[in-house]
Amino acid sequence: MSDRLVAGARRAATWACLAWGALSLVIVGRAWARTEFALAAREAREVVAAMTPDFRLTRLPMRRPVAEGRIGPVVRQMQLVIGREAELLRSAEQALVTGRGWRRYVSVPRKDVDQWDVVGAVVLEARWWRGLAWPLAVLVVGGLLAAALARRGINRCAEDAATAPWFRTADAVATMAVGLCGLALLATRHLGAAATALGGATQGTGRFDPLTLPLPGIRPLVLLLALVFLLAAAVVTAAGWAASPASPRSWRRASVTAWGFLAPSALHLALFTLGPLLFTGYLSLHRWDLLASDRPFIGLDNYRELLGDPQFWNALRNTALYSLYVPVTMVGALGTAMLLNRPGRTMRVLRAMVFLPTVVSYVAIAMVWQWIYHADYGLLNHVLRSLGGTGVDWLGNPSTALVALMIVSAWVQLGYQMIVYLAGLQGIPATVLEAATLEGAGAWQRFLHVTWPLLRPVSLYLLVTGIIWSFQVFALVYVMTEGGPARATDVLVYQIYQQAWEFRRMGYASALSWVLFALLLGLTFTQWRLLNRQGDHAA
Amino acid sequence: MRGRLWLVLLALGCTSDRPQTVLRLTSWQTPAENALDLPAIRAFEAAHPGVRVESEPVSNQAEYREKVITSIVSGAPPDVFLLDNIDVPAFVEAGVLLDLRPFAARVGIDLEAIYPGVLSIFARDEAVFAFPKGFSPVVYYYNRALFDAAGMAYPRDGWTWEEFVATARGLTRDLDGDGTIDQWGTALMRPFYAWQAIIWSNGGDILDSTGTRASGSLDDPRTVAALAFLTDLVTTHRVAPRPNAFRAVTGNEARLFYSGRLALLPSGHWLIPNIRAQLANGRLRLGVVSVPRGPSGTVSTPLFASAWAVPRNTTHRKLAVTLAAYLAGADAQRSRLAAGLELSVMPAVQAAWLPRDSLGLDAAFERQVATGRPPWGARIARFREVEAQLPPMLDEVLIKGRSPADVARETAIRLDRILLR
Numbered sequence: 022m023s024d025r026l027v028a029g030a031r032r033a034a035t036w037a038c039l040a041w042g043a044l045s046l047v048i049v050g051r052a053w054a055r056t057e058f059a060l061a062a063r064e065a066r067e068v069v070a071a072m073t074p075d076f077r078l079t080r081l082p083m084r085r086p087v088a089e090g091r092i093g094p095v096v097r098q099m100q101l102v103i104g105r106e107a108e109l110l111r112s113a114e115q116a117l118v119t120g121r122g123w124r125r126y127v128s129v130p131r132k133d134v135d136q137w138d139v140v141g142a143v144v145l146e147a148r149w150w151r152g153l154a155w156p157l158a159v160l161v162v163g164g165l166l167a168a169a170l171a172r173r174g175i176n177r178c179a180e181d182a183a184t185a186p187w188f189r190t191a192d193a194v195a196t197m198a199v200g201l202c203g204l205a206l207l208a209t210r211h212l213g214a215a216a217t218a219l220g221g222a223t224q225g226t227g228r229f230d231p232l233t234l235p236l237p238g239i240r241p242l243v244l245l246l247a248l249v250f251l252l253a254a255a256v257v258t259a260a261g262w263a264a265s266p267a268s269p270r271s272w273r274r275a276s277v278t279a280w281g282f283l284a285p286s287a288l289h290l291a292l293f294t295l296g297p298l299l300f301t302g303y304l305s306l307h308r309w310d311l312l313a314s315d316r317p318f319i320g321l322d323n324y325r326e327l328l329g330d331p332q333f334w335n336a337l338r339n340t341a342l343y344s345l346y347v348p349v350t351m352v353g354a355l356g357t358a359m360l361l362n363r364p365g366r367t368m369r370v371l372r373a374m375v376f377l378p379t380v381v382s383y384v385a386i387a388m389v390w391q392w393i394y395h396a397d398y399g400l401l402n403h404v405l406r407s408l409g410g411t412g413v414d415w416l417g418n419p420s421t422a423l424v425a426l427m428i429v430s431a432w433v434q435l436g437y438q439m440i441v442y443l444a445g446l447q448g449i450p451a452t453v454l455e456a457a458t459l460e461g462a463g464a465w466q467r468f469l470h471v472t473w474p475l476l477r478p479v480s481l482y483l484l485v486t487g488i489i490w491s492f493q494v495f496a497l498v499y500v501m502t503e504g505g506p507a508r509a510t511d512v513l514v515y516q517i518y519q520q521a522w523e524f525r526r527m528g529y530a531s532a533l534s535w536v537l538f539a540l541l542l543g544l545t546f547t548q549w550r551l552l553n554r555q556g557d558h559a560a
Numbered sequence: 561m562r563g564r565l566w567l568v569l570l571a572l573g574c575t576s577d578r579p580q581t582v583l584r585l586t587s588w589q590t591p592a593e594n595a596l597d598l599p600a601i602r603a604f605e606a607a608h609p610g611v612r613v614e615s616e617p618v619s620n621q622a623e624y625r626e627k628v629i630t631s632i633v634s635g636a637p638p639d640v641f642l643l644d645n646i647d648v649p650a651f652v653e654a655g656v657l658l659d660l661r662p663f664a665a666r667v668g669i670d671l672e673a674i675y676p677g678v679l680s681i682f683a684r685d686e687a688v689f690a691f692p693k694g695f696s697p698v699v700y701y702y703n704r705a706l707f708d709a710a711g712m713a714y715p716r717d718g719w720t721w722e723e724f725v726a727t728a729r730g731l732t733r734d735l736d737g738d739g740t741i742d743q744w745g746t747a748l749m750r751p752f753y754a755w756q757a758i759i760w761s762n763g764g765d766i767l768d769s770t771g772t773r774a775s776g777s778l779d780d781p782r783t784v785a786a787l788a789f790l791t792d793l794v795t796t797h798r799v800a801p802r803p804n805a806f807r808a809v810t811g812n813e814a815r816l817f818y819s820g821r822l823a824l825l826p827s828g829h830w831l832i833p834n835i836r837a838q839l840a841n842g843r844l845r846l847g848v849v850s851v852p853r854g855p856s857g858t859v860s861t862p863l864f865a866s867a868w869a870v871p872r873n874t875t876h877r878k879l880a881v882t883l884a885a886y887l888a889g890a891d892a893q894r895s896r897l898a899a900g901l902e903l904s905v906m907p908a909v910q911a912a913w914l915p916r917d918s919l920g921l922d923a924a925f926e927r928q929v930a931t932g933r934p935p936w937g938a939r940i941a942r943f944r945e946v947e948a949q950l951p952p953m954l955d956e957v958l959i960k961g962r963s964p965a966d967v968a969r970e971t972a973i974r975l976d977r978i979l980l981r
Contacts, residue, residue, distance in 0.1 A: 135662060136877045311629055312654035326981075396802075417802060419959055505750075507955035522626050524945045525650065 054125075061127040062116035065145045069131050298538075301531040309528035311521075316528075323532035332508065333516065333533070339423060340492055340512045346427035346434075347487035351480065353431065354438030359468075361439070362446045372443070376436035383433070383496035390429045391416070391501055416502055419509035426497050426510055434490075438483050445479035446472070485548035489541050513537050583876055583883055586616045587642035588624035592833065596899050600892040604883050611879055632656050637871035639880035640887065643690045645681045645865050646937030646944065652684055653941050658870040659687040660881060667885035675929065678905045681938040682867045690867030691888030694902030696829035697861045697928040698757045700852075704845040706731055706743065706823045715824075717850040717927060718859055721762075721789055724824075724852035728799035731823035745799035746824040747813035748790055750951040754826045756935060757861040759786040762854025766950070767975075771940040774975035779968045782856050787964040789854065791957040803954060818844065826851065828864055829925060832900040839919050848924035850931065861928055862935035865905070897922075903929070945978050 117128040127145050132138060305323050309316045327333050361372050378386065393400045394415035402412035415425040449472060457467045495514040498504060504511035504519075513533065521530035585601070587594065594617050601613045616638065618624035625647065631637050633656075643651065651657050664671050669691055671679060682690040700715070707714055712730050715723070728745025735742040749755070759765060764783030767774050777783060793800040801816075816822040818835055825831075838844040850859045868884040870877070886892065893904040897913045903925055904910040914923055937943040949971055956967040 132877075137663070137666075138878065310654075311633060312650055312656060314654065414802065417959075419955070505952065505955060507952055507959050519948065522622065523948070524942075525629070 058116070058118045058125070058127055061125075061145055062129055065116065065127055065129040065143045069129060069143050301534050304528050304531035305535050307528045309526070309531070311525040311527055319528070323529045324536075326529065327532050327536065332511065335508055336511045336513050336516045339508075339510060340494070342423060343427055343430075343494055343512060344488045344491035346431045347484060347491055349427075350431040350434050351438055351483055351487070354435050354483075355442050355476070355480075357435065358439045358442035358446055359472075362443055372439070375439055378433045379436040381433075384500050386429065386433060387497050387500035390425075394425055417506055419507045422502055422506060422509045426494075426501065429497055429501075430491070430494070434487065438487070441479060441483055442476065445476045449475050481548070481551055485544060485551070489544055492537065492541060492544070581611045581876060581879065583611060583613045583640065583879055584616055584638040585613055585640045585883065585887075586618065586624070586628065586638040588618055588621040588644075589642065590619060591617070592899075593901060596895050596901065597887055597892065599895060600886045600889065601883075603891070604886040608879065608882070613883060632871050632873070635873060637873055639874045639876050640868055640870055640884045642693065643682070643867050643869040644937075645867075645935060648682055648689065648938050649941040649943070651869070652689055656871055656873070657689040658872045658874070658877065658881070659689060660691060660870065660884070661686060661688040663881045664688065664691075664885075667882045669885045669888060673908060674905045675907060677863055677929070677932055677934065678865050681863070681865050681934045682869075690869035691884050692865055692867040692905040693888055694893065694896055695863050695865035695905055696902050697863050697925065697932045698753065698826060698828050699848045699850060699861070699925065699928050700746075701817065701825045701827055701831065702847045702849060703817065703820060703823050704847050705820060714847055715849045717924075719849070719852045721852050721854050725793070725797055725799065728793065728824060729797060732799045741798075741801075742821060744801055744816065744822045746793060747816070747822055747826070748793050748800045748803045748954070749813055749826065750803045750954055752947050752950040753862065753864065753935070755786075755790055757826070757851040758790055758854070759783050760860035760862075760933070761851050761857050762786045762789070763857035764854075766946070767936060767940070767979075771936065772979050774946075774972040774979065775969075776972075778972040778975065779965070782854070784965045784968050785856075786854060787953065787957065787968060791954060791964060794958055802958065820844075829900070829902045832919070832921070836900050836919075839921075846921065848921050848928075850928055859928075859931045861932055863929070863932035864935060865938075940979075942979060942981075946975055949975055949978070 118125060119128065120126045129143055131143055306318060306320060307316045308319050308322075357375055361368050361375070392398070396402060396412060396414040396417060399412075399415070401415065406412055413421055416422050453471055453475075454467060457471050462470065493514055494512055495518065498510050498512050498515045499518070502510040504515050514537070517530045517533045517537070520526045520533060587597075589597075594615060597615075601615070605611060605613060618627055621644070625644075628638065628641050637656075643657075660669075661671065671688060674692055675695070678692050678695045679688065682688060682692060702715060704714065710730055710733075712727065715727055719727075724746075730745070731743065732741060732745040733743040734740060756766075759782075762782045762785055764780050764786050765777045766783065768777050794802055801813075813822060813825060814827070814831065814834075817825040818838070832839070835844055835846075839846065851861055853859045868887045870880045870884055874880045888905075890906060890909050893906055893909045894913070896902060897904050897909070900919065903922065904913065910922075910926060914926065917923070937947070940946070953964075953967050953971050956962045957964050
């Protein structure tokens with residue numbers, strides 16, 4: 022009974038997997054085809070854009086005439102489009118995809134000089150399967166490059182590095198060949214723009230002229246070169262693997278596995294961190310108006326302007342002053358952590374309460390604190406006045422505005438720092454403290470000579486990461502003060518935002534970002550050095 | 561169960577694959593303001609079967625601008641978007657807007673029927689880059705109840721600075737005698753739009769006529785006198801509270817005004833939708849008067865307008881321009897007038913509305929139009945950079961106690977450098 026049940030379940034699972042796989046295939050296939058049709062439509066629009074008002078083609082380099090035998094289907098397709106012209110006209114701007122199976126046609130409307138009314142159409146046969154060339158190419162090149170890199174890594178690790186000279190040469194050639202191959206493939210952009218083929222135009226209603234245009238083919242010479250490189254790279258890489266003297270199988274496998282695991286995060290870092298970082302460097306050397314079309318190279322002018330701008334120095338000073346909240350908060354956080362470092366439900370609740378601000382949105386916090394700081398109706402001034410003091414215009418006064426922001430940040434960060442300190446405190450062995458007590462140390466002495474020294478790495482970590490964060494302050498300033506009053510709360514990231522998005526000066530904002538980056542890099546470097554020294558001490 | 565499955569499959573099979581064109585429309589308007597556009601959108605959709613308008617509003621104007629710029633630059637623009645007057649120069653210079661003049665007649669927009677002063681904000685030479693939606697001059701609102709309680713006469717258009725100060729003084733009061741002022745005569749707001757008119761109305765300006773230089777204008781004695789007049793309201797005359805430097809509280813002046821603790825507030829027509837209900841039921845009785853004129857000038861006020869624009873790289877040109885025309889047409893203007901959002905850009909529509917204006921404020925607004933000028937933002941592309949330097953001038957005088965002349969001279973030099981860049 023149970024065996025039959027298991028067998029049945031297995032069968033069901035197999036079918037489910039098959040169905041799942043089939044469904045995935047269909048979805049991916051459809052998505053793929055859609056992309057390809059979009060590419061074909063783009064291609065068709067390019068053809069349209071290259072036409073004169075009387076339907077002559079002006080500038081379409083690298084295109085071959087349609088083979089005689091291919092005109093028939095296109096003409097038939099165009100007749101179909103003419104038949105559907107009403108629909109085409111109604112959905113004026115859209116590309117129509119018609120046909121079945123391998124034979125698909127993409128039609129885009131052709132408009133008058135004003136781009137106003139549809140006066141015809143261009144029909145392309147979409148060879149959508151050709152689009153597979155791109156991912157295939159990327160896979161092959163990526164695979165080869167990974168293999169070459171992995172092998173180099175193995176060779177470097179190998180103790181027996183005495184390799185034949187021919188092998189070292191082959192090694193270099195293989196890596197170079199793969200790189201060149203990638204470049205060549207990039208040059209043959211048209212390999213990917215596969216959706217192309219035959220074309221035609223309908224002109225007015227009921228008339229059509231077969232166009233002897235189309236289509237961007239693959240540039241044969243470039244393709245040939247790419248293929249030669251690819252082949253060479255494959256051969257040399259394979260030879261390198263075969264001849265590699267010091268590549269035990271397990272190493273090979275380990276190396277490939279390591280690369281495999283690294284690849285996603287490395288790719289992500291390269292695409293979304295390193296890429297933009299380098300791009301801002303490039304931007305910072307240009308006058309880069311977000312909207313303008315000319316973006317001239319201006320060398321270091323942005324940096325020069327920045328260094329000569331008193332408002333930059335003011336923002337830098339404010340940012341540095343602002344970061345002073347970090348050590349102050351740390352003192353509070355350590356005190357709180359020691360206070361709450363006891364078992365019991367009350368303690369747990371209190372810890373959660375102190376930690377709470379850390380998880381709330383900065384904008385919401387800013388709104389609430391704005392009310393607290395309000396000169397006339399604010400909670401803080403109300404308390405001050407009821408204690409017999411006078412109210413302070415916290416955010417309206419240049420000498421208190423920055424301090425007011427620092428207080429908010431301290432309030433937010435206190436919980437986080439407390440949690441880190443708590444972890445540190447709980448990592449201190451009870452035996453050490455016990456020993457100190459037995460030696461006759463009082464509470465203060467225990468803190469000074471045991472707890473504090475053992476917490477130093479934690480403190481250092483908190484200090485440096487805290488300062489790095491504090492240099493990136495933005496939301497509080499943006500919501501609460503907009504850099505005012507009298508620029509008393511103008512900070513670096515707010516300036517970057519303002520220059521980039523309000524003034525559209527992406528180049529200058531990028532220069533500012535690089536300065537901030539350099540500052541933070543310096544701080545991180547200091548942290549690294551200090552932590553290392555700390556490690557040495559511990560050792 | 562099986563029957564139901566077939567039904568689902570049938571429904572899936574029946575979904576029409578008839579191509580549907582989607583037009584993307586975006587603006588920074590509030591949900592209530594967007595609702596005013598719905599009749600125009602529905603009418604457009606009814607007239608264009610197979611076309612659907614997708615509204616993508618972004619209520620925060622700064623974020624809205626980021627979104628519009630990036631979408632245009634990246635080649636995926638909205639088909640129609642709301643253009644603020646301050647963005648006209650940059651967008652026009654970058655060549656991203658479609659000249660709508662050749663198509664205006666085809667889509668039923670009569671450009672001659674629009675206030676020339678408003679149209680000029682969105683026009684360059686012969687080209688018209690957007691169909692104006694609505695506009696407003698900057699005026700002073702006054703609370704009639706406070707005037708009545710003080711036994712003072714309502715202000716009249718063309719009043720002078722002296723009259724303004726005297727009025728504000730009469731309306732600034734410590735009602736409960738605790739030594740703090742509970743009712744303010746007026747307010748000084750930091751944003752430049754709120755005090756541009758004061759400078760103009762004394763014959764001064766912030767830039768020269770070409771918009772390329774601030775020295776000679778911003779430090780001109782007439783401009784400096786206007787700055788002194790503004791800051792004196794807080795320091796010497798004590799008829800206005802200290803302008804709060806921070807964002808959420810800039811609405812403070814308006815709140816004070818709504819609650820009857822502020823008598824004179826500079827603002828535009830956009831204030832009205834918030835308080836329409838209170839105005840209609842008489843809980844708030846307001847009047848509208850021109851900005852006061854200085855000793856060496858005549859009344860002059862900026863006209864702030866927005867308009868529906870079409871990016872040049874939209875793929876749906878005809879449909880987009882037609883939609884913009886529906887949104888800017890007379891019907892849409894009428895529905896916005898009725899909601900009290902702004903003045904109509906078409907004098908004929910405005911005139912037909914005035915007899916029906918139950919709040920009785922639009923006639924006073926209408927009178928200010930003749931004194932209106934396009935604001936600086938509508939004229940030079942770098943105005944945002946210029947504008948960012950202006951409110952801190954007030955801080956320097958009010959907080960640091962520096963002389964307006966010094967601050968103006970210093971800012972002028974800085975602006976010259978910015979404009980030279």
